[in-house]
Amino acid sequence: xxxxxxxxxxxxxxxxxxxxxxxxxxxxxxxxxxxxxxxxxxxxxxxxxxxxxxxxxxxxxxxxxxxxxxxxxxxxxxxxxxxxxxxxxxxxxxxxxxxxxxxxxxxxxxxxxxxxxxxxxxxxxxxxxxxxxxxxxxxxxxxxxxxxxxxxxxxxxxxxxxxxxxxxxxxxxxxxxxxxxxxxxxxxxxxxxxxxxxxxxxxxxxxxxxxxxxxxxxxxxxxxxxxxxxxxxxxxxxxxxxxxxxxxxxxxxxxxxxxxxxxxxxxxx
Numbered sequence: 001x002x003x004x005x006x007x008x009x010x011x012x013x014x015x016x017x018x019x020x021x022x023x024x025x026x027x028x029x030x031x032x033x034x035x036x037x038x039x040x041x042x043x044x045x046x047x048x049x050x051x052x053x054x055x056x057x058x059x060x061x062x063x064x065x066x067x068x069x070x071x072x073x074x075x076x077x078x079x080x081x082x083x084x085x086x087x088x089x090x091x092x093x094x095x096x097x098x099x100x101x102x103x104x105x106x107x108x109x110x111x112x113x114x115x116x117x118x119x120x121x122x123x124x125x126x127x128x129x130x131x132x133x134x135x136x137x138x139x140x141x142x143x144x145x146x147x148x149x150x151x152x153x154x155x156x157x158x159x160x161x162x163x164x165x166x167x168x169x170x171x172x173x174x175x176x177x178x179x180x181x182x183x184x185x186x187x188x189x190x191x192x193x194x195x196x197x198x199x200x201x202x203x204x205x206x207x208x209x210x211x212x213x214x215x216x217x218x219x220x221x222x223x224x225x226x227x228x229x230x231x232x233x234x235x236x237x238x239x240x241x242x243x244x245x246x247x248x249x250x251x252x253x254x255x256x257x258x259x260x261x262x263x264x265x266x267x268x269x
Contacts (some may be wrong), residue, residue, distance in 0.1 A: 026165035026209045033206035034167055036229060044233030047080060050237045057241065058135075058248040062088035063150060064118040065127045065247065068095045068111070068134025070156075071102065071168055072175065078131065080235050082242075088244060090127075093118060100133060101175025111137050115148055126151035127247055131234045132156050132208070133172070135199075142193035150251055151196040153243050155233040156205055158212035160190045165209040192221045196254035198237050198246050202228040222256045225268040238266050 021084035047054070065085055075094035078083045082092040097110060099222060118126045129152045135157025142149040163169050163186065173179060190214050201213035201223065208229035215221035228236040249255065259267045 004208045005173070013145060019147060026164055026211055028167045028169075029206045029209060033204060035206070036204055037206040038229075038234070039230050040232035043228060043237075044080065044235040046100055047240065048239045051084075054084055054237060054240065054244075055087050057088055057244045060085065060247060061250075062089055062091055063127060063251070064122045065090045065092045065125045065129060066095070066114060066138075066140045067092055067127070067188070067244035068130040068137045069100050070132030070134055070171055071100055074132070075135075078234055081129070081131075081240060085244070088248075090247065090257060091122065095134070095137075102133070102172055102178055104139075104176060108137065108140070109159050111141055112144065113152055115141055115145060119148045125251065128152045129148045129243065130154050132158075132159050132230065135159065136189060137195070139193050140189070141196070144193070146194045149193070149195045151198070151246060151249075151254065152193055153198045153200065153246050154213070155200050155243075156201065156202065156208050156210045156213055156228075156230045158201075160214065160216075161209060162186065165212050167207050192216070192218060195220065196246075196249075197221045198224060198257070199244075200224045200226060200233065200242055202230070202233065205230040205233075206226070220254070222269070224257050226266065238269075242267065 007190050067082055069075060069077050075096065078094060082094065097107060115126055126148060128138035128142060135154030136159060138152050138154060139159060140150045158166055176185060178269050197215060199213050199215050201210050203210045203225060204227060224242050226236065226238045228239050233239050245257060257269050
């Protein structure tokens, strides 16, 4: 999903990737990876099969969580994710603006209003979760309102590299009315928020070139690699386990993700 116009709104570094990379030569995932997006229903089936185990994850502390869907997606797509988090004790809220057709007039303003309202009602900082394009909203909100945000977790979000290194940029331009080529904006979006920020991504993502979802190393940002499709990231049990682990950390005591024991087989951090 391409760069969006916002209101001014790890320690881990992939091998062979320089500290200040030039992503201009990135290309969208090939046809084979795009075909592998068809495994998403199996990922959802895996989530249903593992739900009894997932509900035994560490309980949340009740803080609010605002969840943004991907490009062209609706809150229905994040319902399984939100249901899991609700069962763990969080207070989740969908974005509530219908289908996500990009940052059209009023969209980002409403996102900010929702963040302010959640913080006011709960009297606590809000965690922001964004899937694909929704992760851009989450990151930009955290940059504008860092005092209101506890942490940011993105799923397959293309916040670095050129927006056209995805298989969705034409659809983005068509439905949003925005160009996907704005060098100044692209550079601004690349910067990580000043709050704990986690990018969960997959090298077999068939929509977004995985390098577009890699945070540069910093004390407050990290990357977690999982095996998943782009469409299935929000229902993939391995991805959701990592997401729940990130949210369960006590406020102000964030540390990088460290899977232990057999869990190390499922993650690269």
